Amino acid sequence: MTETTDLQARDSERQQARLARVAPADTLTPADRYQELFVAVQIGRVFADSKTFVDCAPRIDPERILEAYRARHAMPDFDLAAFVHEHFQPEPAHDSEYVADRDRPLAEHIDALWDVLTRQPREHPVRSSLLPLPNPYVVPGGRFGEMYYWDSYFTMLGLAASGRRDLLRHMADNFAYLIDSCGHVPNGNRSYYLSRSQPPVFALMTELFEREGVREALAYLPRLRREHAFWMDGGDELRPGEVHRHCVRMEDGVLLNRYWDDRDTPREESYLEDVSTARACDRPAHEVYRELRAGAASGWDFSSRWCGGDGALTSIRTTLIVPVDLNSFLHKLEEQIAELSLAAGDDAAAADFARRARDRRHAIDRWLWSEADDAYLDYDWHDGAPRPMLTAAMATPLYVGIASREQAARVATTLRTQLLQAGGLATTRNLSGEQWDRPNGWAPLQWLGILGLADYGEAALAAEIRRRWLATVGDLYRSEGKLVEKYDISAADDGAHGGGGGEYPLQDGFGWTNGVTRMLLQQPVPL
Template sequence: MIFKLPITDTLNALLAQEDTDKDKKITIEDKGPKTFEITSISGDHYTVSGTYNLSNLLQELVIAKQEGQDVAEISLSKIEELPVQRISRMIRDYYWNGLTRRMDKTGVKSLISDSKNASLTSEKLTIYVPYQDTLAYDYYKVLEKDLPIITQKLPKDITPEYVKSINHKPGILSLKLEDHNGNIEGVPFVVPGGRFNEMYGWDSYFESVGLMLDGKVELAKAMADNFQYEINYYGKILNANRSYYLTRTQPPFYSTLIREVFDITHDKTWLASHLETAIKEYETVWMVEGKRLTNNGLNRYLAQGIGITPEAEEGHYDAVLKPFAEKAGMSVQAYIRAYQSQQIQNDFLDTYFLHDRTVRESGHDTSYRIEGNCADLNLVELNAMLYKYEVDFAVLIRDVFHDSFELHLRTYTGSYWLEKAELRKARMNEYCWNQSLGMYFDYNHVTRSQSAFIAATTLTPMWCDMASEEQAEKLVKHALPLLQEKGGIAGSTEQSRGEISESRPHRQWDFPNGWAPHQMMIWKGLLNYGYNAEAQELIYRWLYMITKNAVDYNGTIPEKYDVVEATHKVFSEYGNVGTDFEYISQEGFGWMNASYQYGLSLMDKRYVEALNDLKPPESLF
């Protein structure tokens, strides 16, 4: 049944009655009667009941208003839509569009009003362009006539000293533009959402998983094209395309992305181009001795830079800096200014911030697992990802390119890459596998010792098929029970995280929080080894948490969750992106959207039905 409703009058009446806390949402925390009568222009009446249905009505009215309508034609099927179908549909048809950006004129206009550029109200946004990209430089120079931007060409050699010199005027880095007979268009990309309004490294892969499931392979392909641009022009896949990220990369998923895109498109020419670039990234970013390759043959993260990271929120480092400031008889802010200008030398802080930048390169910013020593660690997940690179290269060369791939006067074969993968596996078993505990642990190549910190990342070797059947069995037996919580897998165990205090605050990648990329990799890993029952339970717990929070809180899909309490109300550094909106979420959150679609694609039908009925996990498992 379709109801024709005057948008403004209906919206005002609905909010006046039901939005009792005046946050422009309808949630379980509102104290209204939870029933609202709608009257169609034709005179038909219907009573909408319950928080979920009322919030759906609110959202549908706002969607119609955003489309420029005065009268909304709203179907009861939308108001009473089953929650799983509605969340999935909103992600597919609405949120991905809200998260899609381009670095052309329209996209740059929106960047000018980005929250990170709020301080630029009387200045201009700087767009930094690689020194050899003349198309982008000429394009943005022309845009300077119409937009408050400055086009700045980067030097050929980008050093930490150069990056520090421009941190006082941070800007956006150009991404791929295409010239269609004189019409310049930006190659699209998907952003995480909220204040993360640029293209991030590993977020982009997980978002692409959701995009491909939702029939948007061209957008996933475009993400890979922007990865290729970053490698060719900036030397690496960037943490994100902001100027202060020029010396940082992120967890490597490029080979997985191009392989999964190719499985859909079968575009061999496109694959050959990207395989060449992926091998280049592997060899120049990851396999340079003394940098991200350590002397034991395993890899680490290593983000170059000088001083305090400019993107950290004010006060983030106060607990670290306060003792030094007090000893110097200075305020924390005064000490920061003196340290940043190098008036004060502090070797401890130099090392601390080397590790801190490296934590951010790892994507796990921040966690007590890696705080203070990240650059010294052969992380389990990084080496699992690079093992996946080596296997992907081997499979693609063998199966697509007849076991011969020419690159820079060199011929690569599948066996060449499989040998590298087997060697990495052997080194992981030697340094990171703990037979007695039945888990993988990060290895400190400086102290030559294993970490004792139990994290969700211990399971990543199952994602890439690195673990043996015996190792997988031990991981399922020993690690899963320690990490599984009401809403899925926690970032770490509570014991590993340790006590929290004013001087030792929460870190967002630790207990009790859970994150989409961990869940997605663990699900796939369990299924790789035949642990379907365990995978189904974990998928259900995660999707139930997302669904219940969306039903109770006006469609909220945030960046992360407290999986112990199974809530989006997370109390840790940085807050929770994706919860601050009015009327309707325009975006959800990138990899959270993807985890929902991916989980649904793997979930048994009986659990989808249970999820629509909001049956708690405890009643099923």
């Protein structure tokens, strides 16, 4: 047995041991499980937040609950809220006794937060929507009490900077388990997230695991292949102009990707919000639901980036858009599979994926680079035209190393003149009321921009974005003793503010803000 196959065999044995101790997931979503009861609870706004009910745990067998509801709901004195509280246990709020000491350095504060944000699988309630995991995991915080896909990569950066190899190892095993058991990484470890994924960053994770001594990237090659198959399902059979699930065959025959969700019903965690959006449209409701779900799969939920000319959420058209960041991440995935396949001695697979990566890079240049705008733009395959919107996603090709030196220099100029704000990089230039638009800044986009620019020698701009972002996060920490999900980065002189907009209140915690900030504090010049 070669060293490579021996490594994969040992990893397979460890995986089988993990599978043996994890309870089977209930893959029925709350809407599937509770049917008309679910609709009544969400439409009736029994809970102020639509996510509360889908995260509840049933106190007795779900079938008995539905039978009881059907027997009682038509009675004159039936009280829906009382029935729900009788039969369901809301997820307990994780308000810890942890109190921030604002005199404590920010890095120490973040180091102390990791245990506060860690959840234990043994604490999972029975028959809830949580998908079981074999190991402890870090959650974002606030209303988000589960592990999220692309959030976790940025959280892991902070775990590495804090020296938390234990949690890094647990997270690595959890993501490998999800790919093995689900065939892809769901949006989050909830049954209602199974129909979609999020930006595919597992390849970036495996590089981090190897760099931090958690496990060699080669051990993850089968999972990387399986994730790629999920994203490319049905693509090989498409003719120019055709689409299927995540795949878009462009008019010149090249294959690119879009965001997608396999369901076309309201998001269960935002049920009433989605129903209200669809009612305000003159489009078929199922089309609107699919577009909203695909927008959630993008991680940018929501942004005028995914909408029609007026930027209103009612015009959302996510599945008609070929995004630059998604295709950059998939290039990274293909490139890494090629490199690892070569290391494993699989020359045929190495050659195949090297060709796929080259083809995608050329396609990104052909379809997503704009000479006129000095930027990477998304492309509307339905309208056959680039999307005329500058977004911070243009930094992603730099982050994965597929821009030319000239393109990187031009992107740097565009970022500096169009998106750089007092507190960091803006997400877009549009003020829409959605949370992934102005005036908000988000930690993952700062990281992609800073590291991408630094990798192409744009150190001055990278350092300036880092300085502005750390000042924003530090100012709010000193004034309020916390880190938050997003920040208003537009103001220069009146202090730092948490961001706004979107479907839910500003969340404290907060996983990826902690992660990016902790790593930026550790490396003064991100090279």
